Amino acid sequence: MKEIITSEFEKEVLQAGKVVLDFYSTECPPCEALASKFEDLSKLYGNDIRFLKIFRQGNRDLSDKLGVRSSPTLLFFNNGVEIAERLSGGIKRSEIIRNLDSMLIPERVKEIKSQIKPSVSEFDVIILGAGPGGLTAGLYLCQSKINTVLIDIALPGGHVSTTHEVSNYPGFIEPQAGYMLSHNMSEQTKLCGTIYKVAVDITRVDLEKKEVVIDEYETVKAKRIIIGTGTTPNLTGAPGEKELKGKGISYCATCDAKYFNDKEVVVIGGGNSAVEESEYITRFASKLIMVHQFDKLTANKQAQDKVLNNPKISILFENEPRLFTRDGDKIITEIENIKTGRRQKLVSDGVFIFIGMKPNIDLFRDKLELDQWGYIKTDQDMKTSVPGVYAVGDVISKKYRQITTAVADGTIAAMSIAKELD
Numbered sequence: 001m002k003e004i005i006t007s008e009f010e011k012e013v014l015q016a017g018k019v020v021l022d023f024y025s026t027e028c029p030p031c032e033a034l035a036s037k038f039e040d041l042s043k044l045y046g047n048d049i050r051f052l053k054i055f056r057q058g059n060r061d062l063s064d065k066l067g068v069r070s071s072p073t074l075l076f077f078n079n080g081v082e083i084a085e086r087l088s089g090g091i092k093r094s095e096i097i098r099n100l101d102s103m104l105i106p107e108r109v110k111e112i113k114s115q116i117k118p119s120v121s122e123f124d125v126i127i128l129g130a131g132p133g134g135l136t137a138g139l140y141l142c143q144s145k146i147n148t149v150l151i152d153i154a155l156p157g158g159h160v161s162t163t164h165e166v167s168n169y170p171g172f173i174e175p176q177a178g179y180m181l182s183h184n185m186s187e188q189t190k191l192c193g194t195i196y197k198v199a200v201d202i203t204r205v206d207l208e209k210k211e212v213v214i215d216e217y218e219t220v221k222a223k224r225i226i227i228g229t230g231t232t233p234n235l236t237g238a239p240g241e242k243e244l245k246g247k248g249i250s251y252c253a254t255c256d257a258k259y260f261n262d263k264e265v266v267v268i269g270g271g272n273s274a275v276e277e278s279e280y281i282t283r284f285a286s287k288l289i290m291v292h293q294f295d296k297l298t299a300n301k302q303a304q305d306k307v308l309n310n311p312k313i314s315i316l317f318e319n320e321p322r323l324f325t326r327d328g329d330k331i332i333t334e335i336e337n338i339k340t341g342r343r344q345k346l347v348s349d350g351v352f353i354f355i356g357m358k359p360n361i362d363l364f365r366d367k368l369e370l371d372q373w374g375y376i377k378t379d380q381d382m383k384t385s386v387p388g389v390y391a392v393g394d395v396i397s398k399k400y401r402q403i404t405t406a407v408a409d410g411t412i413a414a415m416s417i418a419k420e421l422d
């Protein structure tokens with residue numbers, strides 16, 4: 001692997017056959033997460049493809065010329081022509097391999113793959129999920145000198161890293177940008193010495209054996225496992241939703257309703273959480289339109305009555321969102337009546353979507369005792385039904401899902417494990 005500068009780009013990249021070029025920066029957690037994967041793959045593919053790095057801040061003109069806008073970004077070249085999809089952000093090993101393989105003939109790919117040696121590493125504790133729950137558990141375990149690894153399919157931070165502002169996390173007078181709060185949590189845990197394996201693919205989890213296989217070839221073993229994999233909000237699937245998430249579309253009323261004082265909002269959903277959250281949002285918002293796919297609300301009767309008697313709330317039944325767009329400060333929700341097919345546009349200051357959350361438990365669903373909604377049941381020490389396996393944060397069965405409650409769960413699990421392993 002070689003580091004280059006702008007003046008060498010022509011010779012080292014454009015005239016050099018097959019090349020992968022990493023634009024990296026300093027103080028860049030995703031660049032750190034990529035570094036060991038890039039190094040590792042250079043040993044495997046290095047005879048066929050040149051692995052080069054270039055410092056983005058020091059070679060700004062070249063990165064601007066090539067349209068590189070974030071660090072890290074990987075570019076792939078063949079005989080001076082850029083090929084394959086650019087990769088940036090939390091880059092997974094499997095994504096790089098996919099691009100590298102596309103540059104070689106299948107026989108050579110097979111040969112290279114046969115050289116991959118499976119590896120095994122051992123820790124005291126594996127934490128799955130580096131959101132507030134997992135990061136806090138990692139901090140407490142590390143401070144108790146317990147050898148811990150944090151594994152995440154994405155970069156550390158969890159939901160908080162994509163939250164616009166957090167104003168209810170104690171210790172800060174002013175609201176904090178979500179990405180800064182999660183960055184600080186992550187750095188605190190990392191500085192303590194917790195090992196991070198992030199932006200990885202989880203191939204297999206064996207809760208009984210306390211083994212996690214990542215990126216197909218790397219087995220991580222431990223004495224205890226903490227699951228802190230959080231939840232994923234159900235999406236409507238309408239175009240524009242993903243792009244406007246956190247930029248006008250929210251999935252959390254406790255977190256964001258306060259930013260809609262005297263404003264108008266649209267709520268998608270009509271079940272228990274949509275109804276209860278709508279009631280809460282009208283403490284702030286001046287007007288709220290609920291859009292619900294059925295001809296009546298599906299929430300419990302008591303909650304329904306509150307909404308039906310609330311003068312700020314009106315309901316459009318038998319409608320579904322079809323498109324979300326932004327027009328200046330406003331969000332335009334295009335909805336369609338599912339009976340008549342008639343479309344209309346709702347103009348609002350923000351949209352809340354409450355069509356359910358699902359716990360991220362696909363890899364171990366069958367092994368654990370769950371509540372009726374599919375969340376992991378724990379005792380007061382955060383122990384699950386599988387001995388030696390703990391669960392924390394939003395993924396567990398509980399009433400309130402917030403950063404503070406996830407952090408508390410992480411603390412309890414870590415202290416309980418520390419006592420056990422002592």
Ligand SMILES: Cc1cc2nc3c(=O)[nH]c(=O)nc-3n(C[C@H](O)[C@H](O)[C@H](O)COP(=O)(O)OP(=O)(O)OC[C@H]3O[C@@H](n4cnc5c(N)ncnc54)[C@H](O)[C@@H]3O)c2cc1C
Binds near residue numbers: 152163168393394402
């Ligand atoms: C838009 C939004 C705004 C919010 N705003 C606030 C707020 O202002 N204040 C507040 O207190 N709360 C807020 N919340 C709630 C808060 O974010 C959560 O309660 C909190 O993040 C839960 O932390 P966690 O560690 O349990 O899970 P998460 O934060 O969800 O983190 C889970 C982590 O697990 C990883 N993961 C998922 N699957 C796997 C797997 N199979 N293997 C390994 N890792 C995996 C994910 O990549 C993620 O990093 C908000 C939530 C949302 C959605």
